[in-house]
Amino acid sequence: MSSRSNDLILKTTTTIIVFVILAFSVNMLFAGHNAPGGGFIGGLMGAGALLLLYISYGLKPVDRILPINFTYMIASGLLIAILTGAGSFVLNVPFLSHSFGYFYLPLLGKTELATAMLFDLGVYLTVIGVTMTIILSIAEDKVENVEEEGN
Amino acid sequence: MLHFYIFAPFFAALLIGLFAKKGSRIHTGWFVLPVPAVLFILFCSKLPVLAEGKIVQSVANWIPSLDIQLSFYLDGLSMLFSLLITGIGSLVVLYSIYYLSKKEQLVHFYVYLLLFMGSMLGVVLSDNVFVLYTFWEFTSISSFLLIGFWFYRERSTYGAQKSMLVTVFGGLAMLGALILLSITAETNSIREIIANRTDIIESDLFIPILILLLIGAFTKSAQFPFHSWLPDAMEAPTPVSAYLHSATMVKAGIYLVARFSLIFSGTDIFFIIVTGAGLITLCIGSFLASRQTDLKGILAYSTISQLGMIMSMLGFGTGVATLAAIFHIFNHATFKGSLFMIAGIVDHETGTRDIRRLGGLYTFMPISATLAFFGAFSMAGIPLPIFNGFLSKEMFFDASLKLEQTSGFAATFAQWVPFLAVAGSIFTFVYSMYLVFGTFTGKAKLDQLEKKPHEAPIGMLISPIVLIGLVVLIGLLPNLINEPILAPAVASVRGDLALIHLKFWHGLNTPLYMSLIVVILGILLSLTLKKWQPVYNRVPGKFSTDRVYQGLVNGLLTFSKILTKSYMTGSLRLYTSIILVFLVISTSAFIYMTDGFKISFDNLAPVTWPEVLIGSVMAVAAIATIWMNQRIAAIIVIGVVGYGLSLLFVFFRAPDLALTQLIVETITVALFLLCFAHLPKLKKSDKKSFEKLLDFVIAASTGALLTIVAISSHSSQYFDSIAKYFVDNSYKLGGGDNIVNVILVDFRGLDTLFEIAVLGLAALGIFAMIKYRDKGDMNH
Numbered sequence: 006m007s008s009r010s011n012d013l014i015l016k017t018t019t020t021i022i023v024f025v026i027l028a029f030s031v032n033m034l035f036a037g038h039n040a041p042g043g044g045f046i047g048g049l050m051g052a053g054a055l056l057l058l059y060i061s062y063g064l065k066p067v068d069r070i071l072p073i074n075f076t077y078m079i080a081s082g083l084l085i086a087i088l089t090g091a092g093s094f095v096l097n098v099p100f101l102s103h104s105f106g107y108f109y110l111p112l113l114g115k116t117e118l119a120t121a122m123l124f125d126l127g128v129y130l131t132v133i134g135v136t137m138t139i140i141l142s143i144a145e146d147k148v149e150n151v152e153e154e155g156n
Numbered sequence: 157m158l159h160f161y162i163f164a165p166f167f168a169a170l171l172i173g174l175f176a177k178k179g180s181r182i183h184t185g186w187f188v189l190p191v192p193a194v195l196f197i198l199f200c201s202k203l204p205v206l207a208e209g210k211i212v213q214s215v216a217n218w219i220p221s222l223d224i225q226l227s228f229y230l231d232g233l234s235m236l237f238s239l240l241i242t243g244i245g246s247l248v249v250l251y252s253i254y255y256l257s258k259k260e261q262l263v264h265f266y267v268y269l270l271l272f273m274g275s276m277l278g279v280v281l282s283d284n285v286f287v288l289y290t291f292w293e294f295t296s297i298s299s300f301l302l303i304g305f306w307f308y309r310e311r312s313t314y315g316a317q318k319s320m321l322v323t324v325f326g327g328l329a330m331l332g333a334l335i336l337l338s339i340t341a342e343t344n345s346i347r348e349i350i351a352n353r354t355d356i357i358e359s360d361l362f363i364p365i366l367i368l369l370l371i372g373a374f375t376k377s378a379q380f381p382f383h384s385w386l387p388d389a390m391e392a393p394t395p396v397s398a399y400l401h402s403a404t405m406v407k408a409g410i411y412l413v414a415r416f417s418l419i420f421s422g423t424d425i426f427f428i429i430v431t432g433a434g435l436i437t438l439c440i441g442s443f444l445a446s447r448q449t450d451l452k453g454i455l456a457y458s459t460i461s462q463l464g465m466i467m468s469m470l471g472f473g474t475g476v477a478t479l480a481a482i483f484h485i486f487n488h489a490t491f492k493g494s495l496f497m498i499a500g501i502v503d504h505e506t507g508t509r510d511i512r513r514l515g516g517l518y519t520f521m522p523i524s525a526t527l528a529f530f531g532a533f534s535m536a537g538i539p540l541p542i543f544n545g546f547l548s549k550e551m552f553f554d555a556s557l558k559l560e561q562t563s564g565f566a567a568t569f570a571q572w573v574p575f576l577a578v579a580g581s582i583f584t585f586v587y588s589m590y591l592v593f594g595t596f597t598g599k600a601k602l603d604q605l606e607k608k609p610h611e612a613p614i615g616m617l618i619s620p621i622v623l624i625g626l627v628v629l630i631g632l633l634p635n636l637i638n639e640p641i642l643a644p645a646v647a648s649v650r651g652d653l654a655l656i657h658l659k660f661w662h663g664l665n666t667p668l669y670m671s672l673i674v675v676i677l678g679i680l681l682s683l684t685l686k687k688w689q690p691v692y693n694r695v696p697g698k699f700s701t702d703r704v705y706q707g708l709v710n711g712l713l714t715f716s717k718i719l720t721k722s723y724m725t726g727s728l729r730l731y732t733s734i735i736l737v738f739l740v741i742s743t744s745a746f747i748y749m750t751d752g753f754k755i756s757f758d759n760l761a762p763v764t765w766p767e768v769l770i771g772s773v774m775a776v777a778a779i780a781t782i783w784m785n786q787r788i789a790a791i792i793v794i795g796v797v798g799y800g801l802s803l804l805f806v807f808f809r810a811p812d813l814a815l816t817q818l819i820v821e822t823i824t825v826a827l828f829l830l831c832f833a834h835l836p837k838l839k840k841s842d843k844k845s846f847e848k849l850l851d852f853v854i855a856a857s858t859g860a861l862l863t864i865v866a867i868s869s870h871s872s873q874y875f876d877s878i879a880k881y882f883v884d885n886s887y888k889l890g891g892g893d894n895i896v897n898v899i900l901v902d903f904r905g906l907d908t909l910f911e912i913a914v915l916g917l918a919a920l921g922i923f924a925m926i927k928y929r930d931k932g933d934m935n936h
Contacts, residue, residue, distance in 0.1 A: 037894060037897045038901075039894055041894060042812070043812065043900065044901070046816050049823070076919070080916075082912065083912060090905065090909060103891075117891060121891070121898070124908075127912070131915060132912070134916070134919065139918075139919050142922055142926045146926045
């Protein structure tokens with residue numbers, strides 16, 4: 006995906022917008038318990054932000070800056086989700102029993118913390134991993150084909 | 157004790173491999189021989205017990221919860237058969253030691269033979285109907301293995317397959333009969349079933365039971381029209397033919413009819429079917445036997461006709477007839493066994509069994525020839541006191557004259573029985589003469605034989621000598637076996653003990669005249685055999701059951717091929733149509749039958765204009781997709797439906813769904829565009845207008861069905877929704893205000909866990925498909 010023209014405007018706006026989207030995505034994740042949102046939508050938006058980066062800057066530069074293996078991300082997301090569920094065994098309650106409480110944290114004040122959040126984090130990571138794996142697999146494949154045809 | 161008797165052959169079959177070493181000097185058969193011989197002696201030792209009118213029995217648990225017990229009992233009928241199985245079994249094993257060379261796969265042979273012997277004993281001794289059925293199928297399987305012993309010959313495998321198909325068909329029919337019997341009589345024990353005979357005769361299931369049971373018996377005993385497997389089973393080694401196809405297995409059907417005849421005998425339908433089938437078999441079998449050119453072929457048809465005779469006597473149901481049947485079972489086993497063995501000797505010593513190439517063997521094989529004369533004369537029923545066959549045939553005629561049927565068709569039919577009996581016996585005489593004189597007299601055709609014929613080794617002759625000895629002994633002194641063996645057997649078939657004295661000379665009476673007619677006409681027909689033999693070229697022609705069988709098998713194959721090809725076309729369009737049509741038909745039939753359609757206008761929300769607008773846009777987009785000529789255009793138009801849906805979610809106040817739908821729709825549209833860019837241009841559909849119409853009808857009816865289901869299910873809410881619980885408890889228990897999210901991650905977190913697992917798998921699947929595919933295909 007070598008850019009033939011100088012996409013200056015796209016790249017510049019991307020750098021700004023990506024952070025906005027990422028922030029919104031993380032917000033979705035954390036706010037999900039009490040407002041519309043959650044791990045799934047947050048994950049999809051996070052993936053959207055990363056996708057925008059790939060579109061504007063191409064595969065190789067982004068891979069260099071963000072050396073993430075998204076298939077590992079799927080695995081870690083699933084692992085977090087399962088471990089969150091299995092954690093309830095330690096307290097001798099059924100699988101996937103969640104609990105929550107209110108804590109006073111520095112800077113944030115009175116905050117609600119729920120173990121369901123951890124589970125949602127797993128969902129979040131999995132969804133990002135899945136989306137990116139699918140899209141990058143297809144995209145990289147196309148690049149190889151183009152190169153081979155070029156040769 | 158009986159358990160040990162029955163399972164001894166099975167154990168022996170298990171162990172035989174240990175004794176038979178390759179290259180050993182001792183023929184494996186010698187290790188096998190003691191098994192039937194000892195069993196024979198053991199069974200003989202029970203004879204005095206039976207003579208007192210008692211029975212021997214033993215019971216062991218097998219599946220007590222289903223009332224299936226390994227219960228065995230030995231009464232007169234079982235005793236007769238057990239003696240035949242073990243006695244002739246010993247002789248056959250002895251004969252096979254000389255018949256089969258050590259180069260054959262002897263262990264296989266004897267394992268199959270012992271399995272057969274054990275299962276045959278199981279059949280005749282079982283008291284439980286399901287145990288009976290188990291052993292019955294064991295005999296089918298072991299006989300299948302024995303017929304196909306020379307599996308490299310095409311005819312052997314064909315014969316084995318045919319006998320398997322026919323006998324297993326009958327076996328399954330019999331299983332049906334046995335199940336119905338055990339339901340009707342409320343017990344699985346044969347003796348208790350027979351004791352409940354009035355219940356069975358009065359029940360509605362009587363006719364099905366009778367017919368299914370008789371199908372089982374007729375297929376096993378090669379009765380018309382199921383007889384055609386027996387001649388093809390002659391590809392088996394001769395000891396097998398002698399054992400299975402003359403003395404034991406083919407009599408299993410006879411045993412079955414005899415065993416259950418206490419229930420059925422006396423009813424007209426039993427008489428008509430059993431006697432009718434028996435007499436037809438007798439006539440057809442004896443008529444066709446003289447047509448054969450193969451010695452064993454003649455013997456096979458002869459066995460068929462003799463079994464028909466026994467069967468018809470069982471159908472008569474009178475005391476004399478039953479005794480005659482039992483007597484003939486015994487006699488037939490002796491002379492037919494010996495004749496098979498002699499046919500085997502002839503085959504062994506001359507290299508052929510084709511009667512056209514044989515002749516004049518008397519000078520070369522005097523002992524075999526003498527034995528064959530005795531056997532064949534006994535089979536033909538020559539009126540001399542040294543042939544046991546004559547005695548039973550005379551009783552057959554006698555019984556055929558004394559039928560007690562009074563009513564309707566049965567009475568008319570009974571008048572014809574003696575004539576059919578005589579006709580069948582005439583042809584029996586003809587083929588018996590054809591068999592011995594064709595083989596042993598006339599001019600020897602030495603140039604046509606593979607080797608110079610000479611007398612068989614003495615070991616091979618022992619068994620036929622013993623059997624012919626029995627023929628003569630019983631011919632002379634029939635009462636020797638009458639009292640200890642035949643009378644208890646008749647008693648267990650008839651239910652009461654009535655000893656009938658057997659004697660050769662009855663005085664000048666009708667049966668004797670019938671015998672004389674048979675002999676005279678038989679001699680005339682035998683002498684003119686060459687002249688009328690061309691008849692066989694025309695009869696049976698098309699009516700041959702062989703052709704019927706072959707036609708059925710071929711027809712079934714062709715039919716199933718056509719059927720499978722008609723819907724397994726590989727066309728996804730067809731499969732989808734079938735699935736949808738089935739869905740529509742079954743669901744709408746169910747709605748119709750249960751009166752499930754319901755429409756109520758209560759509890760409906762008001763419809764607002766934006767909803768109507770979005771809905772109609774979605775409908776227009778969905779319909780428009782059908783006429784899109786380009787894939788990409790179709791994807792984008794279908795996207796309208798997705799975005800419309802997410803808008804609807806907004807109006808229905810489902811923000812999470814709306815967000816998710818929006819993003820997922822975007823991603824799927826993008827992915828579709830990415831993938832479809834590689835696909836070739838959409839071709840103009842070349843479907844015929846009829847097919848299009850059909851598609852339209854299927855699609856429209858599926859849509860209509862789902863609409864009806866949706867309306868009906870919305871209109872009939874039987875229970876309160878559980879949503880209230882979630883609304884009330886989402887904050888209290890889950891600590892969140894977003895009820896959807898709390899349900900997803902807390903109340904129903906397991907679903908979510910597996911949904912993300914599904915997503916992960918899908919991603920890995922795509923990854924693997926793209927990264928690890930065979931890339932050679934893409935770049936040509």
